[in-house]
Amino acid sequence: MKNQELVFIPSAVMSHLVSTVELAKLLIDRNEHLSITVLIMKLPYEKNVGNYTYPQTEASDSRIRFLELKKDESASQTVSPILFIYQFVEDHKNSARDVLTEISNSASSDLVGVVVDMFCSSMIDVANEFGVPSYVFYTSGAAMLGLMLHLQSLRDDFGEDVTNYENSKVELAVPTYINPVPVKVLPSRLFDMEGGGNMFLNLTKRFRETKGIVINSFFELESHAIQALSNDKTIPPVYPVGPILDLKESNGQNQETEMITKWLDIQPDSSVVFLCFGSRGCFDGGQVKEIACALESSGYRFLWSLRRPPPKGKFESPGDYENLEEALPEGFLQRTAEVGKVIGWAPQAAILSHPAVGCFVSHCGWNSTLESVWFGVPMATWPLYAEQQVNAFLLLKDLGMAVDIKMDFKSTSFEPSTEIVAADLIEKAIKHLMDPENEIRKKVKEKKEKSRLSLSEGGPSSASLGRFLDALIDNIP
Numbered sequence: 108m109k110n111q112e113l114v115f116i117p118s119a120v121m122s123h124l125v126s127t128v129e130l131a132k133l134l135i136d137r138n139e140h141l142s143i144t145v146l147i148m149k150l151p152y153e154k155n156v157g158n159y160t161y162p163q164t165e166a167s168d169s170r171i172r173f174l175e176l177k178k179d180e181s182a183s184q185t186v187s188p189i190l191f192i193y194q195f196v197e198d199h200k201n202s203a204r205d206v207l208t209e210i211s212n213s214a215s216s217d218l219v220g221v222v223v224d225m226f227c228s229s230m231i232d233v234a235n236e237f238g239v240p241s242y243v244f245y246t247s248g249a250a251m252l253g254l255m256l257h258l259q260s261l262r263d264d265f266g267e268d269v270t271n272y273e274n275s276k277v278e279l280a281v282p283t284y285i286n287p288v289p290v291k292v293l294p295s296r297l298f299d300m301e302g303g304g305n306m307f308l309n310l311t312k313r314f315r316e317t318k319g320i321v322i323n324s325f326f327e328l329e330s331h332a333i334q335a336l337s338n339d340k341t342i343p344p345v346y347p348v349g350p351i352l353d354l355k356e357s358n359g360q361n362q363e364t365e366m367i368t369k370w371l372d373i374q375p376d377s378s379v380v381f382l383c384f385g386s387r388g389c390f391d392g393g394q395v396k397e398i399a400c401a402l403e404s405s406g407y408r409f410l411w412s413l414r415r416p417p418p419k420g421k422f423e424s425p426g427d428y429e430n431l432e433e434a435l436p437e438g439f440l441q442r443t444a445e446v447g448k449v450i451g452w453a454p455q456a457a458i459l460s461h462p463a464v465g466c467f468v469s470h471c472g473w474n475s476t477l478e479s480v481w482f483g484v485p486m487a488t489w490p491l492y493a494e495q496q497v498n499a500f501l502l503l504k505d506l507g508m509a510v511d512i513k514m515d516f517k518s519t520s521f522e523p524s525t526e527i528v529a530a531d532l533i534e535k536a537i538k539h540l541m542d543p544e545n546e547i548r549k550k551v552k553e554k555k556e557k558s559r560l561s562l563s564e565g566g567p568s569s570a571s572l573g574r575f576l577d578a579l580i581d582n583i584p
C-alpha cells in the first residue's frame with residue numbers, strides 16, 4: 108500500500124506550531140500508513156522555531172518532517188502590521204506550490220489532504236490547484252470558532268457590520284454561547300481601522316469551503332458550542348480532538364524548571380498563587396506595583412512569572428529582567444522572600460502539574476486555559492489581547508469555572524496596556540478563588556477528570572480523532 112501524505116500549514120507562531128505538531132503525532136500514532144509534512148513559514152521574531160523543529164527532524168524514524176518554505180521577496184508589499192498576517196501567507200504560496208508538486212509527483216506516496224491553520228486559510232487556493240481536499244486546524248476553542256463564523260455570516264449574509272458597535276453596550280446572541288456576548292469582549296483586532304477585522308472574517312469565511320474543522324477542545328468542556336456547530340449545516344463537520352497540549356515543553360529550559368520545582372516541593376498543597384501571562388504577556392511598571400501590593404497584602408504564597416516589556420515600537424517578545432529589583436517596589440523581594448518567588452520565563456505545564464499550586468492568574472490564552480483544566484487548577488481571568496477576553500467570558504459566564512479580575516482588560520500583543528487594574532481588585536479575586544469552599548474549585552477538578560477521559564481510548568476526543576482519520580480516507584478524490 109502507498110504511503111498517505113498529509114500536509115500541515117501552521118501559522119508561524121510557536122503556540123500554533125506546537126499544537127499542530129502534537130496533533131500530527133496523535134494522527135500518525137493512529138494510522139501507520141500516514142506521513143505528515145509540516146510547512147514552516149519563518150517569522151523574524153519567533154527565534155525558537157529552529158530549536159524546536161531541528162531535533163525532531165533529526166529523528167530518522169519519524170513520519171513527521173518539517174520543510175521550511177521560502178518567502179517570495181519580490182511579491183511582498185508593505186502593509187500595515189495587522190494585514191501582514193495575510194500578506195505573509197500570500198508570500199509563501201509559490202513555495203508551498205513547489206512542495207505540493209514534489210509530493211504529488213512522488214511515486215511512493217499519495218497526497219491525501221492539506222490542513223491549514225486558522226490564519227492560513229488562503230492556502231486553500233493552493234490545495235485547490237492540486238485538487239486536494241483541505242481541512243482547518245482551529246487552535247482555539249469551539250465557542251470562539253462559532254463566534255467568528257457568526258460574525259462572518261452577519262457581515263456576508265445579513266450585511267451587518269458589528270464594528271459599528273465598538274465601545275457600545277450591545278450584546279450579541281451567538282449560537283455557540285449560552286449567554287449573550289458583550290461586544291466589549293470581542294477581539295479588538297476585529298475593530299481595526301485598517302481592514303484587520305475584514306481580513307479575519309475573510310480568513311474565517313474560507314473555513315466553510317473545507318471538508319472539516321479540527322478543534323483543540325473536547326466535548327465535556329464545550330458541549331453547548333460543539334453541539335451548536337454540529338447542528339449548523341452551513342459549517343463543515345467539526346472534530347473536537349483536544350485537549351492537545353505539549354506537556355513535555357520541548358522548548359523548555361531544564362535548570363530553571365528544576366529550581367522552580369524544588370521550591371514548589373517545599374510548599375504545602377494548594378497553597379501557591381501562580382501568575383503567568385503567556386509568551387507575549389507583560390505589564391508597565393505601574394501595573395507591576397499593583398500586582399506586587401496585591402500579593403503582599405493577600406499573604407498567600409506566590410510564584411510570579413514577571414517579564415520585561417520589549418522596547419517601545421519593536422515587534423519583539425518580552426524578555427527576562429536582568430535585575431528584578433528594578434521592576435518591583437522597594438524591598439518587595441526581601442519582605443516576601445519566605446513566601447514568594449519571582450521568576451522570568453515559566454515552565455507552565457511543570458508548574459501547573461505541581462500539587463502546591465492552588466490557583467492560576469492567567470491571560471486566558473486558549474492553550475493555557477486547556478493546561479489549567481488538564482491539571483485541575485482554577486483560574487482568575489486577566490485577559491490581554493487576541494481572543495483572550497472572550498475566552499475569559501466563556502470560562503466565567505458560560506462555564507462558571509473561573510473568577511474574574513478584569514474580563515475586558517485590553518492590551519496588544521506587543522505592548523503593555525496603559526490601563527491599570529488596582530491591587531484591591533486583584534487581591535479580592537485571588538482570595539475568592541483560594542477559598543477552599545469555593546464551588547469553582549470542585550467544578551475544575553471534575554473537568555480535569557473529563558479532560559483525561561476524553562483522550563483515552565473510547566473517549567469523545569479519541570473517537571473524534573478516529574472519525575477525522577476516516578474522513579481523510581473517504582474524501583480522497
Ligand SMILES: *[C@@H]1O[C@H](CO)[C@@H](O)[C@H](O)[C@H]1NC(C)=O
Pocket residue numbers: 121122123125126129351352353356357385386454455456474475
Ligand atoms: C502552551 O503555553 C505554554 C506557556 O505559554 C508553553 O510553554 C507551551 O509550549 C504551550 N503549548 C502549546 C501546545 O502551545
Ligand SMILES: *[C@@H]1O[C@H](CO)[C@@H](O)[C@H](O)[C@H]1NC(C)=O
Pocket residue numbers: 154155156157158
Ligand atoms: C537556539 O537557541 C539558542 C539560545 O536560545 C539561540 O542562540 C539559537 O540561535 C537558536 N537556534 C535556532 C536554530 O533557532
Ligand SMILES: *[C@@H]1O[C@H](CO)[C@@H](O)[C@H](O)[C@H]1NC(C)=O
Pocket residue numbers: 193302303305306309
Ligand atoms: C475581504 O474580501 C473582500 C471580498 O473578497 C475583498 O474585497 C477585501 O479586500 C478583503 N479584505 C481584506 C482586508 O482582506
